[in-house]
Amino acid sequence: MFVSVLHRRRFCHQLAAGLVALSAGAAQANGFPDRPIKIVVPFAPGAGTDAMGRLIAAKLAELLKISVVVDNRAGASGALGAQEVAKAAPDGHTLLLAAAPFTTVPAALPGAGYDPIAGFTPVGMFAHGPLVWAASKDLPANTLSEVVALARSQPGRLNYGSAGVGGINHLVLESLKAHTGTFITHIPYRGIAPATVDTLSGQIQLLTGTIPALAPYIRDGRLKALAVTSQGRSPALPQVPGMQESGFADVNVLNYFALVAPKGTPDAVVQQINAALAQVVAMPDVKERLAKDALEPATGTPAQLALFLQKDVDGWKRVVERQKLKIDAF
Structure with a gap:
């Protein structure tokens, strides 16, 4: 009986090791990442969005064991950088750091040159703040x-x-x-x-x-x-009321930071980056840095980001239509 149990244990250990190796092989089979990853920041160096891009790039490089570089492509309130990423190969090696202008610009200006919903694959949000x-x-x-x-x-x-x-x-x-x-x-x-x-x-x-x-x-x-501008108070200014407390329960505006990829990026690659992003946001030093910038960690699935982006675009379009804003260029 002892010999039989021992053999079963050895078999289970060998089977588990084999499954781990098979899983690792499957993960490597998609070939991602096989070269440096580029995060396009659609604003100039030194801006708040740029700082977030460099923070995330450095931490993703640690986790993915590959170089992650920031490429600043400023112009047209972020539209130029978004246009570039929308045209990039959908393989996960080119990402866009999306912030509030990613949705406000096309909502206010139909000729912005990119569609934040149809032209991109959501990867994940990592922070937001009012x-x-x-x-x-x-x-x-x-x-x-x-x-x-x-x-x-x-x-x-x-x-x-x-x-x-x-x-x-x-x-x-x-x-x-x-x-x-x-x-x-x-x-x-x-x-x-x-x-x-x-x-x-x-x-x-x-x-x-x-x-x-x-x-x-x-x-x-x-x-x-x-x-x-958020519904509730911000930990960064705890003495200042939010919009609901101020009597404007229908107004809730957040400046967000997220990663999106070109449309058609494989789901396996998206999930891999999303999982790494969640690990980054959980790091104590990242949480400390976000708090310093009056931001809160905001992880979630690609589907949740897709829903957020759609609601944000739709909401700003309603504001533009209701106010009859005529915006020809930025």
Whole structure:
């Protein structure tokens, strides 16, 4: 009986080893990755999106044991980089770092040159976070509902600065205007920095921006924080209410970061990158870095990302149509 059990154990061990080897062989059979992976960041070096791209590239390189490089392809509010990836070989070796403009640009401008749904294969989201509504310290309103009341009582008095026409900063204003029936003048700038300068000086009264960009001015009292654009509060600004608490339960805007691949990328490759991405987001130092940038980890399946992207595009299209925005170019 002892000999029989021993033989069975040896057989089970040999069988398990064989299955592991077979599994490893199957994983290698798809040939991915067999050369460096390129992550196209559709914005200039030094931007927040670029920092996220470099963080993810470095960590994926560690896990996949192959070089992962960042290729900055700035222009047309991210459209040029998206167009390049859409035309790349669908083998997983070229990816796009998708952020909010990936969906706002084609929603606002049908001639953007790419389709975020039909032209790409979702891989996975890895982080998201809200913007923050901020106001000049001299504005006689301390909450978003007070701003809306002021806008209703004095249409056209308030000016709002954004990083450019059709971007998330612009469209979040249009979303608020659509939900409240108010008129607030939109003033587009070439980036959020000059809009911030003019809000600090009182030349304009309102803007939205990322929490890291505006938090220093909020903390020293040069700007007022009215609300964050997500439904709930942000851990990065716990004293500032979210949209639901502010009385705008239908408004929920998140700046997200995700990876997408060219349409037709094999599912096995997509799943492999998605699994590696989940491991990256679980790393303590990555969580710490995301928190520093006022972002929260956001893992999920490719199907979940596909659903999110579709809802985001559809939502922004409704805002553009309701506000009758005519945007010809960025």
